[in-house]
Amino acid sequence: MNFADRDPALRPLLDSLLSPADRARIEPVIAELGAVAADEIDALAATADRNQPQLRQFDRDGQRIDEIDYHPSYERMCDLAYGRYGLAAMSHHGGVHGWETKTPAIIKYALSYLFVQSEFGLMCPVSMTDSAARVLRLFDPENFPDEIAALSSTDMDTLATGAMFMTERQGGTDVGLTDTIATDHGDHWTLAGDKWFCSNVSADVILTLARVPGQGEGTRGLGMFLVPKHRPDGSRNAYRINRLKEKLGTKSMASGEVTLEGAWARPVGDLTRGFLQMAEMLNVSRLSNAMRASGLMRRAVRESIDHTRERVVFGKPLFDQPLMRATLLPLMVDAEAALGMVFEAALQLEASDAGDETARTLIRILTPMAKHTICKRARTVTGEAMEVRGGNGYIEDWVNARLVRDSHLGSIWEGSSNVIALDVLRSMNRKQAHVTLVDTFVTRLDALTDPAVRPAADVLRRRWEDLLERSQEILAASAFDQEAAAGAHTDDLSHTVMATLLLEQAQREIAAGLGHRKLLVAHTYLQRLLTGTLLGAPALHHLEVVADGGSVDADTAAEAFAFATRAEVSAGV
Structure with missing residues (x-):
């Protein structure tokens, strides 16, 4: 099994959208990751899903440590995602997979699309690590060169993973209700407040929003801050992980509730534009959500094709029976269409970063469109694929149940579907x-x-x-x-x-x-x-x-x- 070989849309799209030199350079990696995702990563993902991370709040001496213990299967997937395949690094510097400069965006999304077909949970921290490096690089590169280097490292000994602690109990959709308070101490700030939904809660570099006294109400009053896991003196920073979330899906990755107790922090960029800077991280994460949903759809379709070819009912393979064909066809075309839209958005994002004003407007509307429609459709496609497999599809021994559980994340995180549709409307009104x-x-x-x-x-x-x-x-x-x-x-x-x-x-x-x-x-x-x-x-x-x-x-x-x-x-x- 090789996920790249079994995908009728992937390679022809890469042939069309990449230069001949880029296409030739990436082919060995596509072929390798297609095989590794279908074999090693698939087995690791199943194990990590059954062995969820555990919060260890105290050490044996009763000292507060708030550490997360991950199963070795998750740690091995981290080696592959961050190290071997450089999924969080390739957008930031050369040296990944033979490119002298940063890797074309479409390649990052193609490789991530293959990886996510086996492991969805880890790809959230990978995306946030990539996005955190992007935000720091765009808005404050002079003050955070070490953090950017660590977030974009492919060396597991120097890698720092990123996170976005934004949601508060009273202010999920309405970020303007954020009430975490920032206090200026001259050479640093401290933050006090509660963050309700913190994915990759063990991250080394956290970007968050807090209210800057005297700056105003609503989102105008929010500044962006970097909260490191450890203070400059090496001591653990002052925030408490209260508990881990019991989630429907993405069980391999730790999400938790955090209290900032005067946490040491540094401001990022222009404090009066904190929310707008965070929106950059949100938008890239939203495109990643669409990509991940596209990968789930492809995996679900492949499972259905293989099952219906093997399963004989009333003397004929299910794949050959008319009603089953009518069930499978829309799933196939949806998966293929979704991949094309993700790649289009990736190309427009790259052009926007290069200064193309038309692309900047396009990515402003294409990103929420892709998240809204593809993530919603992934829930239907994975659900239909579960039914195609029958009773076995409902059993955790097969991948279908995990695909269904994971598919619901995309329509919720980084903005639920209604929030995203209103963002499309906002881009229409304003731009x-x-x-x-x-x-x-x-x-x-x-x-x-x-x-x-x-x-x-x-x-x-x-x-x-x-x-x-x-x-x-x-x-x-x-x-x-x-x-x-x-x-x-x-x-x-x-x-x-x-x-x-x-x-x-x-x-x-x-x-x-x-x-x-x-x-x-x-x-x-x-x-x-x-x-x-x-x-x-x-x-x-x-x-x-x-x-x-x-x-x-x-x-x-x-x-x-x-x-x-x-x-x-x-x-x-």
Whole structure:
């Protein structure tokens, strides 16, 4: 088993989106991690899930230590994620996997996508470590060079892991209610307050928000601070881990409740912009959530494909039975579409960091769109995959139960779905980001010239025009009606982005001589976008190619488009 080899979408996307030199350089790592994730990491993850971290509050002499004891399986996964594969380091410096400069963003997300198909919990600390280094590098690199180096180290002896302690009991969604107080001591600050949900609670470098006296109310009054695990003199910092959370999923990773008891801290960047700086960390974590949800979907789909091919019912493999095919097909196209959107967001994030203003606006809306839609869909895909396996899927001996448990995290952490939809709405109101989104994807559709691709491009162009009109109608409505419409409209935008990306990739694969498989997938996704169903989809008769890769002829892909548009007319009638 090799997760990369079993993914029909991954390598063709990398072929299309990376330079030839970058693509050649990363291939051995993709091949290796695909195998390691399917074997060693998968076994380690199952063990770590059963052997959860333990809080040790006191040593044998009764001294308060608040240490977390992890099972060796989790520690070995840390070696692989941070050390061998450099998942938290590659965005910050050269020297990882042969790159002289930092690694292209899409490679980080591709490797993380493979890793997360076996281990979800650890990828939260990996993401926060990566994001903490990013925030310090963006907003205060002169004052924190040692911390940035430690957070982006691939040497386990010098590595520091990161965390974001932001949520308080009374102020989760409404961060402006944060009441942790910061006190200035001249050469440092101290923080006092309670943090209610602290993941990677054993982190070495913690970024948090606290209220700066005299700075104002709400989020205006919040500054960002770095709280190290140890003070400069080597003593443990003054915060208490009260207990660990008993979570539904991500059981391998420790989340806890923390009381800051005059904890030693240093301000980060401009104290008057603390919340805006923390938003940068949140946004990168939100994209990571979408990536992880995409990985869970791929793993769930693969489990379902393998099970239904092995399971014979009434003399025929389940995979060959029509109703099961109708169950599997939407799961397959959802997983493939999600990966394309994650990679698109990764490319736009990299362009934004390089100073592209259009990309900066796009990533402002694409990130919450991806988190909202992909994370929600992952819950459905993993749940359907559990049912496909039947009773065994409900038993912890198989991976399905863990996939379902973990899948619910993405829609909750770093902002629940409603919070995220309102963030999309905010980007529309403040940045007119929907106009940039529509202009960008219409322009890209207009550039698709292959005759096999062009008909669907015309349909999607009209859909984008309708969505622009709908967006303007929403923004012209009352604040109440705007907010009520935000969730459904976010999904409409996301699905149209994914349909456009599938079609764009289909033209690339046709040009590369890979045939019309991707176009079949794109037309199938378009059918559901237009009609809300895949009833009667021609791809049901070519499910092997959708599942495994390969090629179909142009006529088959054209038949899928013709069926989609006929079905749209029927649905309208």
